[in-house]
Amino acid sequence: MGIRLTGKEKAAVFILSLPDEDAKKLMEGMSEDEIREISRTIARLGQMPEDVVREVREEFLTRFANQALNVRGGMQKVKDLIFKVMGKEKGRHLLKELQQGPKNTPWEILNEMEPTLVATFLANEHPQSIALILSQLQTEQASFVIDFLAPEVQQEVIFRMAKLGNLPPGALEDIEESLLAELEAMGASRGLYTAEGGGGVSKVAELLNLMPRETSDKLLAFLDEEDNPLAEEVRKEMFLFEDLLLMDDKSFQTLLREVSNDELLTALKGTDDRLKEKFFGNMSERAAEMLREDLEMMGPVKVSDVESSQQAILKVARQLEADGSIVILGKGSDDVVL
Incomplete structure (x- = not known):
């Protein structure tokens, strides 16, 4: 490909290469933020050479063919799809209906x-x-x-x-x-x-x-x-508490909004300074200073209590990732954020 395109630009080229009706259906499955981003990218694009369009489409079809073989169902997959299509509120109602059905296994x-x-x-x-x-x-x-x-x-x-x-x-x-x-x-x-x-x-x-x-x-x-x-x-x-260091700041701040201060205080007891600084760096100066003071004044804590709080925070992180609210690049991840 003679022209180097970003991931967003490739997505924009692919959408533009589709018939209008197919492009419409594809964009109906996007979130409002995704539509806004792809629209801005499309607006910036000029005329694309045919060979570039062809390569983008071939790349998409190749990736699709490779991924389509890894098909797996289950309730978690149902939940992910329903939340993306219907939103969390409507999705929860539908999930509740599904989960209250007959139990036969x-x-x-x-x-x-x-x-x-x-x-x-x-x-x-x-x-x-x-x-x-x-x-x-x-x-x-x-x-x-x-x-x-x-x-x-x-x-x-x-x-x-x-x-x-x-x-x-x-x-x-x-x-x-x-x-x-x-x-x-x-x-x-x-x-x-x-x-x-x-x-x-x-x-x-x-x-x-x-x-x-x-x-x-x-x-x-x-x-x-x-x-x-x-x-x-x-x-x-495995996704360990230390792997939170690998999260981007935006995802980290989203996670912090869902975690109680008491849970966080206990979880940080005994963790290394790098991870503490990651938390402090994603708070306001005042909140970070108060947390530092609370940690210094905190007495001995049972290891089991620390691990329990850390697991609770990791559980929130995994749930936010499943909902599409954050991105976790954990150990061994091949994911790339574009």
């Missing part, structure tokens, strides 16, 4: 059971079976359940989950029928369906993110011994 039941009961229910299962079952539960529930398993079982389950790939449709049918019969026999109540589904490195990284640091460190050490390259893949996918 064991995953729905296990997601709403007390984690201790699920751990007891799975205690006599083979680690491979436990890994398969937990891979189908929502991440937070699975992390709680693993925490109640025996240490040696935790290690085996995490290792086997990391090795799991995406299961083909129909692969779980026999397991579902057997589990459902056992759960109904013990009178397990049914609840809200929020299953995410799927094992693999990403699932294990999400689970470890939600566990106490001591537990996750031990499980990672076990993975290192069993399969070091696999452990490194998991580490790259």
Whole structure:
């Protein structure tokens, strides 16, 4: 391509190359801010050479062809799409309707059971079976359940989950029928369906993110011994409190607006100076000074309380990212912000 274009300029060229009706449909799916930005870019563009337009379209089609193979459903995907198309307020109403529908799978039941009961229910299962079952539960529930398993079982389950790939449709049918019969026999109540589904490195990284640091460190050490390259893949996918340093300032400020001062104060206790300065630098001078003084005056805090506050902030960050409100460039991310 003779002319170097930015990402926005490529998007503008691609839209202009479409028939008006197709361009209209494409822009209807954009947010108001996105429409404003693309409109400004289009207004600045001059006449584009045909070879440039052709290369832009070919690049788009190539990227689309590569990404289209990685198709995965689940409630989180539904939520992301609904929020983008309908907005958060209307989207929440539709999600509520979807979530209150009939509950017909064991995953729905296990997601709403007390984690201790699920751990007891799975205690006599083979680690491979436990890994398969937990891979189908929502991440937070699975992390709680693993925490109640025996240490040696935790290690085996995490290792086997990391090795799991995406299961083909129909692969779980026999397991579902057997589990459902056992759960109904013990009178397990049914609840809200929020299953995410799927094992693999990403699932294990999400689970470890939600566990106490001591537990996750031990499980990672076990993975290192069993399969070091696999452990490194998991580490790259994990989002730790220190990774907040990798967020851009605009996203950081959005996160700060959603976090309580008490939660932040506890979370920053014992963190390194670079991360503290990142927080201070995204506040007003007065707010930063008050936080510094509060930290200096703060007495000893339990490590478990610090980790709990840090996890709460990370949970908010992940939710904001899922809503499209912030961008997180975590460890191992290949994302590029244009």
